[in-house]
Amino acid sequence: MGRYVIRRLIQAIPVLLGATLFIFAIVFALPGDPVEALAGEKRQDPAILAVIRDQYHLNDPLLVQYWHYITGIVLEGDFGKTFAGVPVTQLLAGKLQVTLNLALVALTLEAVIGVLLGLWAALRRGRATDTAILASTLLLISIPTLVTGFVLQLWLGVWLKQAVGTEIFPIAGATQGLKSYLLPGFVLAGTSIAYLTRLTRTSLVETLRSDYIRTATAKGLSRRRVVGRHGLRNALIPMVTYLGADLGALMGGAVITETIFNLPGIGKQLYDGVYLREQPIVVGIVTILVLVYILANLVVDMLYAVLDPRIRYE
Amino acid sequence: MRKTSLDTLPAEGGLGNEPLLAVDNLHVEFATRAGLVRAVNGVSYSLNPGETVAVLGESGSGKSVTAQAIMGILDMPPARIPQGEVRFRGTDLLKLSEEARTQVRGQRIAMIFQDALSALNPVFTVGWQISEMFRVHRGMSKRDGMKKAVELMDKVRIPAAKQRINDYPHQFSGGMRQRIMIAMSIALDPEVLIADEPTTALDVTVQAQIMELLAELQRESNMGMILITHDLGVVADVADKIAVMYGGRIVENASVHDIYKSPAHPYTKGLLESIPRVDLKGQELYAIKGLPPNLLDMPTGCAFHPRCPYRQDNCVTDVPPLHEISGTRNSACHYWREVLDGDQR
Numbered sequence: 314m315g316r317y318v319i320r321r322l323i324q325a326i327p328v329l330l331g332a333t334l335f336i337f338a339i340v341f342a343l344p345g346d347p348v349e350a351l352a353g354e355k356r357q358d359p360a361i362l363a364v365i366r367d368q369y370h371l372n373d374p375l376l377v378q379y380w381h382y383i384t385g386i387v388l389e390g391d392f393g394k395t396f397a398g399v400p401v402t403q404l405l406a407g408k409l410q411v412t413l414n415l416a417l418v419a420l421t422l423e424a425v426i427g428v429l430l431g432l433w434a435a436l437r438r439g440r441a442t443d444t445a446i447l448a449s450t451l452l453l454i455s456i457p458t459l460v461t462g463f464v465l466q467l468w469l470g471v472w473l474k475q476a477v478g479t480e481i482f483p484i485a486g487a488t489q490g491l492k493s494y495l496l497p498g499f500v501l502a503g504t505s506i507a508y509l510t511r512l513t514r515t516s517l518v519e520t521l522r523s524d525y526i527r528t529a530t531a532k533g534l535s536r537r538r539v540v541g542r543h544g545l546r547n548a549l550i551p552m553v554t555y556l557g558a559d560l561g562a563l564m565g566g567a568v569i570t571e572t573i574f575n576l577p578g579i580g581k582q583l584y585d586g587v588y589l590r591e592q593p594i595v596v597g598i599v600t601i602l603v604l605v606y607i608l609a610n611l612v613v614d615m616l617y618a619v620l621d622p623r624i625r626y627e
Numbered sequence: 628m629r630k631t632s633l634d635t636l637p638a639e640g641g642l643g644n645e646p647l648l649a650v651d652n653l654h655v656e657f658a659t660r661a662g663l664v665r666a667v668n669g670v671s672y673s674l675n676p677g678e679t680v681a682v683l684g685e686s687g688s689g690k691s692v693t694a695q696a697i698m699g700i701l702d703m704p705p706a707r708i709p710q711g712e713v714r715f716r717g718t719d720l721l722k723l724s725e726e727a728r729t730q731v732r733g734q735r736i737a738m739i740f741q742d743a744l745s746a747l748n749p750v751f752t753v754g755w756q757i758s759e760m761f762r763v764h765r766g767m768s769k770r771d772g773m774k775k776a777v778e779l780m781d782k783v784r785i786p787a788a789k790q791r792i793n794d795y796p797h798q799f800s801g802g803m804r805q806r807i808m809i810a811m812s813i814a815l816d817p818e819v820l821i822a823d824e825p826t827t828a829l830d831v832t833v834q835a836q837i838m839e840l841l842a843e844l845q846r847e848s849n850m851g852m853i854l855i856t857h858d859l860g861v862v863a864d865v866a867d868k869i870a871v872m873y874g875g876r877i878v879e880n881a882s883v884h885d886i887y888k889s890p891a892h893p894y895t896k897g898l899l900e901s902i903p904r905v906d907l908k909g910q911e912l913y914a915i916k917g918l919p920p921n922l923l924d925m926p927t928g929c930a931f932h933p934r935c936p937y938r939q940d941n942c943v944t945d946v947p948p949l950h951e952i953s954g955t956r957n958s959a960c961h962y963w964r965e966v967l968d969g970d971q972r
Contacts, residue, residue, distance in 0.1 A: 523745065524740060524742065524745040524746045525745065525746055525747055525748040525749070527740070527746070528740060528746045528748070528808075529748070530700045530732070531698055531700050531732060531733060531737070531738045531740075532732070532733040532759065532760060532763075532811070533729050533731070533733030533734055533763075533764060534733075534759075535729060538763070543748055543751075546748075546750050546751075547748070547749070547750055620750065621749070621750060622749070622750060622752075622795040622797075623795070
């Protein structure tokens with residue numbers, strides 16, 4: 314197992330290099346001059362602009378710039394500086410926490426709601442409850458986050474506050490602890506909840522048809538134990554896979570949600586970074602996201618071996 | 628529904644002449660999209676302590692469905708039991724509450740299945756699965772349950788039971804897995820053991836060992852055994868009585884001795900003749916002509932008539948009753964006398 318983990322981590326290196334180079338090249342190819350964008354409307358002395366360009370290696374070819382960037386990260390842990398002179402690591406430190414909080418709240422909501430709804434639908438397979446749950450998941454999948462975000466902000470944030478007189482779901486900012494994250498977390502998790510519900514239902518229905526479930530019943534176990542212990546434990550395997558891989562997707566999806574709810578996370582920062590063409594910020598954030606993806610997938614693969622004893626790594 | 632708790636079931640002995648287990652005129656049907664499938668049509672057989680009844684028949688004959696109805700593990704719906712009784716020590720199990728049936732399952736009537744690899748839960752250790760019987764039904768601690776599991780694994784002769792208690796099903800060979808299945812089923816000393824094709828998935832040499840083990844366990848505990856199989860070779864050594872099923876009915880009911888000596892139903896006769904024999908080496912192997920009946924579209928009259936060498940006109944129109952040939956023997960054939968004499972084919 315240990316050797317397997319090390320091998321997987323080594324395999325992650327080319328993935329990281331490829332992903333960063335790719336995003337580096339895309340930002341490089343964006344039209345417009347970042348230094349002039351920095352100056353804004355005001356006309357600057359070309360000599361000053363040239364000095365800044367030189368300072369940030371902006372005149373070098375793409376691969377040379379990339380080389381400077383990578384060696385900076387590897388040798389000094391330096392992800393570069395913004396044009397305003399703030400180190401990217403320092404800029405992102407607090408924001409990463411916000412996004413991580415948001416993603417974890419979303420993941421928790423997803424796991425709890427998705428599994429419970431899926432379980433409920435599976436046990437009522439073919440009946441009205443099942444159909445109602447399936448139909449509502451389809452609805453949830455069909456509505457874009459942009460819409461659910463603004464609609465829930467209005468309904469649960471504004472109208473509900475007016476109706477009951479106190480604020481239950483804050484609609485902007487991350488200043489009220491866990492409470493601030495509930496509504497954005499739900500919006501972010503929306504489609505994932507729907508997918509997980511469907512996955513849980515299918516997986517459990519499938520599992521409950523297996524021979525070992527019949528054996529468990531024949532052992533004289535209660536229905537609760539048959540489903541809860543023997544069924545769910547087996548149905549869990551595809552669900553965990555999905556949840557793990559989804560953590561990365563949730564962090565990526567935070568760009569829209571954080572912008573809607575004005576949360577100071579890396580999603581919002583990424584949005585601003587692209588807008589201002591601040592290469593170090595964009596590449597830095599993407600690198601972090603790729604890293605989260607890779608680690609989440611590694612954890613999922615580890616969990617496989619824990620959940621399913623038939624899987625062994627070496 | 629009448630609610631009867633387990634306590635009202637007599638612990639020992641039957642009521643007068645009542646056998647240990649009696650299936651009486653059992654009907655099972657399935658509602659499917661294509662129509663109503665009558666899988667079991669009035670099956671009756673009985674089982675006494677220490678006795679082995681072999682239920683013989685090809686796929687779709689209703690033998691497994693009957694067993695699952697006895698256990699109460701049919702999915703209802705789509706399955707339905709419109710009539711019939713399954714009496715265990717005189718109490719009709721079909722009238723019990725689900726709660727009371729759960730108490731019977733596994734503790735007093737246990738079952739082993741064909742493919743032990745898929746019948747055992749892949750994510751729990753074999754020790755966990757065997758000891759679950761003691762933990763759930765006897766309230767034992769994890770540790771005591773595991774001790775019992777080791778004893779049982781020793782009993783079914785799994786080598787190095789103590790070291791293997793924490794292994795998973797996939798780490799065992801097919802024969803060993805079936806032994807684990809058996810250990811689990813006999814854990815709480817059931818009075819009836821239903822073995823649904825216990826050796827079908829195994830090598831011939833292993834088959835014999837498993838049958839021997841079952842026979843030995845049965846001798847020790849005097850439990851009654853229902854052995855469901857399509858393999859006549861397996862039956863001869865261990866069974867006392869044989870019930871041959873075809874198209875959801877019992878077509879012949881007799882002692883092993885009688886059936887092997889002279890079958891009284893053309894289907895039984897066909898089955899016996901299709902066993903390969905060393906002295907007939909080189910000759911073409913006998914096979915019953917045609918295919919098993921389609922349960923959605925059963926032949927009229929006797930279900931076997933399209934494949935029967937003894938067929939007469941009335942076989943196509945009249946369902947043959949189960950004729951009594953002797954006190955212990957029945958045949959559902961209009962021409963059982965001719966079959967018994969073996970004068971035609």
